[in-house]
Amino acid sequence: MRNSLLIITFFTTLSIFAQEIEIKKVVKDEIDFDAIDSLYREDQFYVNITYNALQKRIDGIAQNKLSPGIAFGFLRDMPINKKRTLSVAAGLGYSLAIYNQNLGISETNGTYTYQVLDSGISFTKNKLSLHYIDLPIEFRWRNSTPESHVFWRVHSGVKLSYLFYDQYKSVSSNGTVTLSNNSDLNQFQYGFYLSFGWNTWNFYAYYGLNPIFKSSAKIENQSISMNTTNFGLMFYIL
Template structure:
């Protein structure tokens, strides 16, 4: 009788030992500290950005009597490569590539005489139905940058200033005087190479923008029918948006 009970007790003892081993093993796994992955922060960041601007276009320093009508709008966009030059990366130089469309409604008219020669004049608005000039250009902006950015935040204050070099690859003026329509494309008197200075400042995405052309839209030799130089320059005021 005693011999028959012994295997049962041995089995119970074995099962109890297995239960204790399993319990302590589970407890050890629960109290084991969790190792979190180490996240490396890139302190060598750059503010490479796409930009988009919308502006109100002005003509300045033109012949006497020059006026503008309606809303002359301009849009531009492109990409800027950021190159920090200090340890905190708050000062940088940037260069980029972009495209611009500029539109001007004004009373500086371009027509042709009976011999096909282009004639420039400053006319009263009562003397024509509509008059506009537009141009398309490839832009190369080069700017000096200051910002209080950090590698932890993309929202910061900025002041960017620089020069913009532009190549006008297409232009067109349209004058409707009531009887005739004069359409002149790729005007040989237009300065294809234009350049100017600009300033943008603001916080995060929203920034004010101002550009002033240093050379004229037209060649220096161009004169109106009254003998005045058509030394008109472009000025753009508006908003510029930076998108990472």
């Protein structure tokens, strides 16, 4: 009886092992892991470093020092032609825009007052920091191929940004002022952008279509209708 069980167990194990070898052989024959992916996507993480320039400034307002910006996020690529050289992409990201300038801001009982910090006021710091959640949507052209992902590209699109935190900080001869959650700032920003270049390195430009401040923000009854233009570099990471 024991010998019979051993024989049955041996041949059962041998049968299962043979079936596993056959399955692996079929899978290997049907799937070529070295084959070129003709249905590739250019899904990418991005990092953006810019200089931020204020446009439509009221007389007397000027930028000083460097006004930097940084952004990062992810873009989902959706090809629209057979060669996959044309596509649209949508993404989600974060951006920080810093403006060093001489626009003074003060607050009393929820009411904000604005002035130009002229030569009579000495200051070592006067900056506005804006934190956004970004929703970019872009049209893409590239000369990529299934064999190589090193290529020229031109990306053009629109970006909607939601302001979720802001801070103004000034250190001057009048003292130190720190303010946040300014209700006079536009919570939504939108504009056009263009990115073009080779492989990882790309030039980037953005033009904001609406003002940073609402029309309620004024200096001597003149609205502070400044918008922004950003120039810099865009890095794409596959």
